[in-house]
Amino acid sequence: MNSEKKPVSLAVIRRLPRYYRYLADLERAGTTKISSKELAALMDLTASQIRQDLNYFGGFGQQGYGYNVSGLKTEIASILGINQSRGMIQLGAGNLGRAIASHIDFATSGFDLLAIFEVDPKLVGSHLGGHQILHVDEIEAFCRQQHPIAVSLCIPEEAAEDLVPRLIACGIKSFLNFTHYDIGIHYDNISVENVYIGDSLMTLAYKTAALEQ
Amino acid sequence: MNSEKKPVSLAVIRRLPRYYRYLADLERAGTTKISSKELAALMDLTASQIRQDLNYFGGFGQQGYGYNVSGLKTEIASILGINQSRGMIQLGAGNLGRAIASHIDFATSGFDLLAIFEVDPKLVGSHLGGHQILHVDEIEAFCRQQHPIAVSLCIPEEAAEDLVPRLIACGIKSFLNFTHYDIGIHYDNISVENVYIGDSLMTLAYKTAALEQ
């Protein structure tokens, strides 16, 4: 039944998490229905865009009424695939790794963080956010057993060049990449989300200069 | 002389940091010149897009030759405004705050991190990445003296609602926002860059599901 044909644009997909967050907030506040117009005002979008976005996936609303908040939230979760639980590992338990492992709710985003890998022997064996820290050399054995499909890459850029091929060989297909190593360019049939915080800061520098005009 | 007229699209601006990184790498490797075609192959873009992007700001290349790597890097730095040094503060010295303060090179992105503010009394008075940690209540006095223009917001979403108005009152105009609090919707004449790591992870969930088709 769910055999959608036309490929959905990534621009639409990238807006879905924000819809999801607003719907979760509305649900928490006890709101049961919302119109595209109301949601647009709340999110500072056009009602037209919201209806267009949602209709890529099917008619979730009811004419004359609007959208059911919980229902729409569930639909979006299903489209994003965050109602699933895919095995994920993390590389790196340094400052950034600790922040991500403790700060991000993997389960809410459709992943299950299975273990964290580190080179620093002082950290190996300890725990972080309820997850065991293993040595990087155990990756291969671990993956053979647990078959994680995704990785959160919280390592220095220099380390990425060596580790990414190993992860690929282990069957890892999805990367949440905090390094500047360009994974997508080097491999096919994988998915990558880059989080370039430094680039965001540079963009902020530009916007800051623009404010001063 | 630099009185550009037409407003440059944000899509172009967001590509500039990546150009800058590649040019910095090339410069480090001793490459002095590069053509749009070569750079396009390296970055997996079209040569056309690169030339179009750069020509929003002026003719940095030389026909029949290409672009001077160092020269172009400097031009991009100047467009982004990262050759400047704007006062920035950070709120939050928790896991995420520690990661950002120690992991991100603010100077390379045009900012000077002046101080970090925390509510946790155990952290106040200590240092983090060479920066002093002050109590949040000292923000107003600090800003009166040092006039930072930007802030890195590494605090829980609940805290943002109270703190953002205080920051605005202190003259802060630019926000690197790691919370889900929607600053841009609430104020005018400010600039915001949101880093929504959770949203990126949800997008990765979608891409992962798409791989499995």
Added chain:
DNA sequence: TAGATTGTTAATCGATTAACAATC
């Protein structure tokens, strides 16, 4: 000069917005 490659205009493509008929 000949070859290469830019700067720039024109063509294409995609994404957003507007409009309105369908319908709850």
Added chain:
DNA sequence: TAGATTGTTAATCGATTAACAATC
């Protein structure tokens, strides 16, 4: 039924790509 609001088509807008004349 009348009013409201969706689903969807058409119009607009913007961004990317292609093409080529200018020129180093």
